[in-house]
Amino acid sequence: MLAAMSASSPTTSPAVAGEVVPSRSPGDACARSSGDACPGALRLHAADDGALARIRIPGGVLTPHQAEALGQAAERLGDGELHLTSRGNVQLRGLAPDCGAELALLLSRAGLLPSERHERVRNVVASPLSGVDGLGAMDVRPWLTGLDRLLCGSDLATELSGRFLFAIDDGRGDVDALGADLTLIGHSDGDALLRVGERDAVLRVPAADGPRAAVTAAEAFLDTARDTGAWRVKDLPADAAATLPDDVRRRLEQAGVSATPRSRPRPPEALPPTPGRVPGGGREAALSVGVPLGRLDLAQWRLLSCGGGLRLTPWRGAVVTGIAADRADGLLGELSGAGLITGPDSPWGGVGACIGRPGCAKSLADVRAEAGAAVGPAGRLPVYWSGCERRCGHPHGEWIDVVATPGGHRVSHVRGAVSTEAATVRDDDPGALAATVAAARGTRS
Known part of the structure; x- marks a missing residue:
């Protein structure tokens, strides 16, 4: 049996980006000021609604057996819901603090814990439609399995923070834009x-050496960051960040891997798959589905898991694969009836929120309820509601940033690294808050 750690109370709650204060843009770098508090499957986090487990799922790819195991874990050990993260991972909430060993055994039997020592560093997002719709330069699934295998085989990789993120983009630019x-x-x-x-600078390497190059680069980062306190590449001092690509190139060439510098600008916006039936395919079809606020009950989860495979996306959605073509439209109707996003006309498209109250002690508001009360028409600028300045799980690109503060809700327009404050609305005026958010979402640059 795997040795599972009991729930603890880290000094900081889990966050995808560094701590953000009003004078900074969301996602700005920050160096570590304490131990890595990111939860995992073996180290639970004590939240206000019970213990929390975060299960890393590289590329968001799940077999039906693995999806069923996660559903069982949510039903038997948690609050009966599965929460999708902005990295295509799954969080289980409402867990008993002493359930760690049972949860670890359940996940291990499903193949979701290939390495106890590496389970928190398996943060890998991948183009969710790669190999499904015929687009992109290549099918990246072999890279995904290769990278995960090499990560789990690297002793040095265990030193990576639970925040460190790998992305595998099939050339279409979707996850490349996630930073x-x-x-x-x-x-x-x-x-x-x-x-x-x-x-913008990239290194061109042979395709067969892609996963090896990524792990080599991660190990080079660890050596560079050792005395800087950096959690992530963007946390490095400017001089260290500037020389890191050259160090990676030298290491690769010493290992016999050709690495040639090139220029490729990073895409400015990460676009999720369009909800609905995925174009292409033959006798089998695929469906792209959005999940309002990333929260799934067991009935919704099991509907999503009834195909040949499931891919969770970094946009808190899912792609159901391996569906008989003559069954796809019927299943899409069932998913829509279950409250999931199956087309561009859903008002929930682009609406996101952190867990907020009552699940998070640091949150100043029940932002999920507030988001639901201010959904508005479909097709507007994305909006993300945060219960505090940390903005856990915020999106990238252009979006409306709604943050609960002691003085009310601050509504800002974010474009990449630039945040323009729009208004602050008092907490005692929910109608004004909804109207302010709706007006902000009505414009896209």
Whole structure:
């Protein structure tokens, strides 16, 4: 049996980005000021609604057996819901603090814990439609399995923070835009491009060496960051960040891997798959589905899990694969009837929120309820509601940022690294808050 750690109370709650204060843009870098508090499957986090487990799922890819195991864990050990994260992972909430060993055994039997020592560093997002719709430069699934295998085989990789992120993009630019620490990109000529941080410069390496190059780069980052306190590449001092790609190149060439510098600007916006039936396919079809606020009850989860496979996306959605073509439209109707987003006309499209009250002690508001009360018409600018300045799980690109503060809700328009404050609305005026958010969402630059 796996040795599971009991729930603890870290000094900081889990966050995808560093702590954000009003004078900074969401996602700005910050160096570590304490131990890595990111929860995992073996180290639970004590939240206000019970213990929390975060299960890393590289590329969001689940077999039906693995999806069923997660559903069982939510039903038997948690609050009966599965919460999707902005990295395509799954969080279980409302867990008993002493359930760690049972949860670990359940996940291990399903193949969801290939390495106890590496379970929190398996943060990998991948183009969710790769190999499904015929687009992109290549099918990145072999890279995904190869990277996960090499990560779990690296002793040094255990030192990575639970916040460190890998991305595997099939060339269409969807997950490349997410600002990962290391991004592998499929190239039209069959080679791989490795982006270190968010710089436009990339290293071109043979496709077969793509996963190896990414792990080499992660190990180079660890050596560079050892005395800096950096959690992620963007946290490095400017001089260290500037020299890291050259260090990666030297290491690769010493290992016999050709690495040629190239330029490839990072896409400005990460676009999720369009909800509905995925174009392409033959006798089997795929469906893209959005999940309002990333929260799934057991009935919804089991509907999503009834195909040949499931891919969770970094946009808190899912792609159901391996569906008989003559069954796809009927299943899409069932998913829509279950309250999921199956088309562009859903008012929930682009609406997101952190867990808020009562699940998070740091939250100043029940932002999920507030988001539901201010959904508004479909097709507007994305909006993300945060219960405090940390903005856990916030999106990338252009969006409306709604943050609960002691003085009310601050509504800002974020464009990349630039945040423009729009208004502050008092907490005692929910109608004004909804109207302010609706007006802000009505404009896209």
